[in-house]
Amino acid sequence: MENQLYIREVALRRTIPGKPYFAALPAVRHLIRCKSLSFPAPVTFFVGENGTGKSTLLEAIAVAYGFNPEGGSKNFSFSTADSHSGLWQYLTLIKEQFAKDGFFLRAESFYNVATNIDELDEIPATSPFLIQSYGGVSLHKQSHGESFFALVQNRFGGNGLYILDEPEAALSPMKQLALLREIHRLVNGNSQFIIATHSPLLMAYPGAHLYQFTESGIASVPYQETEHYQVARRFLENPDRMLRILLEE
Numbered sequence: 001m002e003n004q005l006y007i008r009e010v011a012l013r014r015t016i017p018g019k020p021y022f023a024a025l026p027a028v029r030h031l032i033r034c035k036s037l038s039f040p041a042p043v044t045f046f047v048g049e050n051g052t053g054k055s056t057l058l059e060a061i062a063v064a065y066g067f068n069p070e071g072g073s074k075n076f077s078f079s080t081a082d083s084h085s086g087l088w089q090y091l092t093l094i095k096e097q098f099a100k101d102g103f104f105l106r107a108e109s110f111y112n113v114a115t116n117i118d119e120l121d122e123i124p125a126t127s128p129f130l131i132q133s134y135g136g137v138s139l140h141k142q143s144h145g146e147s148f149f150a151l152v153q154n155r156f157g158g159n160g161l162y163i164l165d166e167p168e169a170a171l172s173p174m175k176q177l178a179l180l181r182e183i184h185r186l187v188n189g190n191s192q193f194i195i196a197t198h199s200p201l202l203m204a205y206p207g208a209h210l211y212q213f214t215e216s217g218i219a220s221v222p223y224q225e226t227e228h229y230q231v232a233r234r235f236l237e238n239p240d241r242m243l244r245i246l247l248e249e
Contacts, residue, residue, distance in 0.1 A: 006102075006161040006192050009094040010061055011036035022085040027053025030217035037218065039194065041209040042187045046196040047226055048213030054196040055165050059106070060087035061194065062163045067104035099192075101160030105151070105167060149175060152182050158189030168199035176201045200228045 012031050016023050023032070031037065046054040063069050148170040156162060168176055176199055183193060183205060197203055203210055204223055212221040223229055235242045 004190065005039060005042065005096050006099040007039055007061070007065070007093050007194070008096050009036050009038045010064075011092045011094065012090055013092040014090055016087075016090050020086060022053070022056055022087050025051075025053030025056055026215050026217055027057045027213050028087065031057075033217070037211070039192070039209070041207055042191065043183065043193045043205050043208040044195070045203045045205075045208055045210045046194070046213060047198070047203055047210055047228055049227075052213035052215065054213050056085055056087060058163060058165050058194065058196045060085060060091055061093065062104040063088035064091045064093055065102070065161065065163075067102065067163065071104050071106040099159065099161040101157045101191075103151075103156060103160070103162050105148075105162070105164045149178070152179065156182070156186055156191075158186055158191055160186070160191050162186065162191060162193050164193065164195045164197075166196055166198065168197055168202060173201060180205055198228060200226070200232045203228065 010031075012035055016028075016032070022028055046058060048054055059069065148167065167179060171179060180202065187193070195202065203226065208223075210221050210223060210226060211218050212226055
């Protein structure tokens with residue numbers, strides 16, 4: 001049975017007044033010009049160079065959906081730094097169904113999520129400790145990669161929307177391959193992923209829809225035509241030659 005999607009499309013609902021910094025990002029300029037961006041598959045990747053607006057758009061989608069700007073589920077409300085853009089206020093999310101589960105992961109603020117979980121568990125309560133939903137061991141007592149993988153394996157329960165910003169930052173190549181297996185498990189459990197990544201391993205997920213972000217805007221591309229794949233392939237096929245070119249004085 002084909003997966004039902006939780007977010008089918010994102011669109012600008014009104015004009016962005018003034019000149020906020022995010023309006024100049026290529027991704028936002030594309031939305032201003034084309035009005036919307038669709039999500040035709042259970043897994044969508046945002047790929048492209050730094051500064052093109054991948055993370056800004058991903059964050060805005062997450063906040064518009066109701067997630068905490070610094071990450072976590074909809075139940076998280078902590079704030080350590082008010083650094084997210086106001087783009088979310090101008091977005092409309094076209095939804096197909098209600099997600100029973102969900103999580104927004106930001107690699108840069110995952111430490112803050114782990115801290116908030118520990119803090120919440122210090123508050124007297126009759127219910128089981130929150131950390132039990134994350135594997136039973138404080139995320140701060142594990143390596144970055146171990147804690148992230150514990151999150152995916154234990155907290156992501158399926159029937160959910162999972163928005164991930166550069167998850168590969170915490171993971172070795174082998175763990176990235178293991179993450180692909182977890183993504184597949186969750187997709188088979190009627191889940192949807194929207195992921196910003198630089199990893200050519202992750203973006204190889206079968207059937208994924210890839211949006212490449214460039215200075216010109218956003219375009220759908222096959223996996224083999226992404227810059228990430230092409231650069232990685234050229235390097236691995238002949239690293240000595242690539243290094244000679246890069247390191248020539």
